Amino acid sequence: MPLPLSEVVATSRAVAATSSRTAKVEALAACLTRAATEGPETVEVVAAHLAGVLPQRRLGVSWRGLRSLPEPAAASTLTVLEVDALATELAAVSGPGSAGRRSELVRSLFERATHDEQQWLRGLITGETRQGAGDGVMLQAIAKAAEVPDAAVRRAVMLAGHAGPVARAALDGGAEALEALTLEVGRPLRPMLAGSAPDVPSALDGIGAEALVETKLDGIRLQAHVDRRGSAPEVRLFTRTLEDVTDRMPEIVESLAGLDVAAAVLDGEVIALREDGRPEPFQVTGARTASTADPERLRTEVPLTPYFFDLLHVDGDDLLDLPATDRWTRLSETVPGAWLPPRLLTGEPEEAQAFFDDVIRSGHEGVVVKDPSLPYAAGRRGPGWIKVKPRHTLDLVVLAVEWGSGRRRGWLSNIHLAARDAETGHLVMLGKTFKGMTDEMLRWQTERFRELALDDPDSGEWVVRVRPEQVVEVAFDGVQRSSRYEGGMALRFARVLRYRDDKPVTEIDTVQTVRRLAGW
Numbered sequence: 214m215p216l217p218l219s220e221v222v223a224t225s226r227a228v229a230a231t232s233s234r235t236a237k238v239e240a241l242a243a244c245l246t247r248a249a250t251e252g253p254e255t256v257e258v259v260a261a262h263l264a265g266v267l268p269q270r271r272l273g274v275s276w277r278g279l280r281s282l283p284e285p286a287a288a289s290t291l292t293v294l295e296v297d298a299l300a301t302e303l304a305a306v307s308g309p310g311s312a313g314r315r316s317e318l319v320r321s322l323f324e325r326a327t328h329d330e331q332q333w334l335r336g337l338i339t340g341e342t343r344q345g346a347g348d349g350v351m352l353q354a355i356a357k358a359a360e361v362p363d364a365a366v367r368r369a370v371m372l373a374g375h376a377g378p379v380a381r382a383a384l385d386g387g388a389e390a391l392e393a394l395t396l397e398v399g400r401p402l403r404p405m406l407a408g409s410a411p412d413v414p415s416a417l418d419g420i421g422a423e424a425l426v427e428t429k430l431d432g433i434r435l436q437a438h439v440d441r442r443g444s445a446p447e448v449r450l451f452t453r454t455l456e457d458v459t460d461r462m463p464e465i466v467e468s469l470a471g472l473d474v475a476a477a478v479l480d481g482e483v484i485a486l487r488e489d490g491r492p493e494p495f496q497v498t499g500a501r502t503a504s505t506a507d508p509e510r511l512r513t514e515v516p517l518t519p520y521f522f523d524l525l526h527v528d529g530d531d532l533l534d535l536p537a538t539d540r541w542t543r544l545s546e547t548v549p550g551a552w553l554p555p556r557l558l559t560g561e562p563e564e565a566q567a568f569f570d571d572v573i574r575s576g577h578e579g580v581v582v583k584d585p586s587l588p589y590a591a592g593r594r595g596p597g598w599i600k601v602k603p604r605h606t607l608d609l610v611v612l613a614v615e616w617g618s619g620r621r622r623g624w625l626s627n628i629h630l631a632a633r634d635a636e637t638g639h640l641v642m643l644g645k646t647f648k649g650m651t652d653e654m655l656r657w658q659t660e661r662f663r664e665l666a667l668d669d670p671d672s673g674e675w676v677v678r679v680r681p682e683q684v685v686e687v688a689f690d691g692v693q694r695s696s697r698y699e700g701g702m703a704l705r706f707a708r709v710l711r712y713r714d715d716k717p718v719t720e721i722d723t724v725q726t727v728r729r730l731a732g733w
Contacts, residue, residue, distance in 0.1 A: 403592030432484030481521030
């Protein structure tokens with residue numbers, strides 16, 4: 214019998230209801246084992262859904278398109294593969310009449326779903342699944358269900374990108390099938406990530422005698438796969454989250470198709486630049502790469518420039534395990550010099566600091582300090598890459614707070630941040646954050662915001678409004694325009710530094726100060 218969707222939904226709810234990692238793993242593994250009886254395809258879909266993602270990535274359906282749903286079905290009849298097939302059909306809808314066709318497909322799916330299934334599907338489609346089953350839990354569950362080593366699963370997912378294909382390989386072919394999962398041109402792998410340091414000297418301390426100091430562009434991370442082994446060049450482009458954005462960047466595709474290689478996998482960024490070579494604000498690049506409008510028109514209005522800082526494969530050679538210096542040498546032999554970000558190899562802190570200062574003056578985000586001797590740590594925040602950015606801080610006030618999920622279940626977590634408008638005195642929201650909070654801070658703020666609550670914190674509502682009395686100091690990386698908030702802007706990567714009980718709300722930073730920081 215095909216696996217009912219209700220079993221996956223029940224598993225997801227069971228996982229969300231417990232704070233025990235062991236219990237989460239047990240529930241997920243049991244569902245994967247049950248899926249395996251229906252075949253490898255079912256396993257792959259179930260693993261993706263339980264990880265909170267769609268194999269199709271995007272369906273073109275937003276929260277707005279899911280606000281008005283049909284009455285839920287009285288009994289569950291949907292199967293996992295039926296949902297996957299309909300999602301595939303939704304993802305393929307385009308052209309004239311696409312909005313109406315999407316609405317028809319959404320209705321046909323949700324009118325067969327029970328109330329619990331509707332709520333779960335809404336979260337899955339919008340990327341808001343809240344069950345506390347992160348990567349670590351899911352990979353551990355795959356290992357348990359397939360009776361293979363955890364390390365084999367972790368290695369495989371770094372190279373395969375997503376949990377679905379790894380679960381399929383593990384439960385269908387065991388450790389041998391996992392070992393066969395290697396870097397494949399055309400299939401994205403998880404990018405290496407950078408740690409952080411407050412300043413250049415601190416970053417250098419973690420590297421060694423000599424380090425590469427590389428310009429950190431404020432663009433969109435891009436993984437490019439080039440395959441010219443067939444009758445026509447094939448180029449595929451993926452973001453940091455492994456979303457396929459090939460169709461949105463025709464100028465990048467054309468440039469890469471002309472490389473003198475048989476096959477290559479490159480890691481880098483794309484960015485929109487002004488005529489003087491300085492970067493456009495991040496939101497300009499972000500809006501261009503996120504837009505599904507006419508790419509030929511957009512390439513003229515907002516042209517993108519590629520920069521590549523690593524080479525992971527070229528002409529049959531996997532380079533992941535080579536020292537960074539070897540990969541950089543091969544990279545410089547593969548792409549035009551104009552595609553390489555400015556960088557400096559040095560062992561002198563003064564030279565590194567001067568380079569950082571020049572990068573900031575040129576309008577870029579900061580630097581990444583890299584260890585020349587280390588391999589590429591796919592999917593990990595390796596010690597060999599350390600980013601340094603100038604830090605901005607603001608004193609803001611908390612307007613509301615959201616109940617946490619997963620490990621933070623039972624704690625008031627995500628805080629809504631506001632600045633004061635110096636002209637009107639009104640408080641203007643600038644975004645939300647849950648970053649930077651220690652367990653001790655979470656315990657303290659849960660008690661504190663219960664005291665300040667304007668709403669009953671135990672009513673079951675996700676968001677709890679509070680009296681705007683608690684000042685918090687936050688660090689952030691920049692400001693971007695945003696239509697989501699009243700002030701027309703939002704903080705980028707805000708994180709909590711400390712709560713300021715010594716500061717009254719009348720002394721918090723103003724909207725005007727934030728605009729000046731943004732250069733508006």
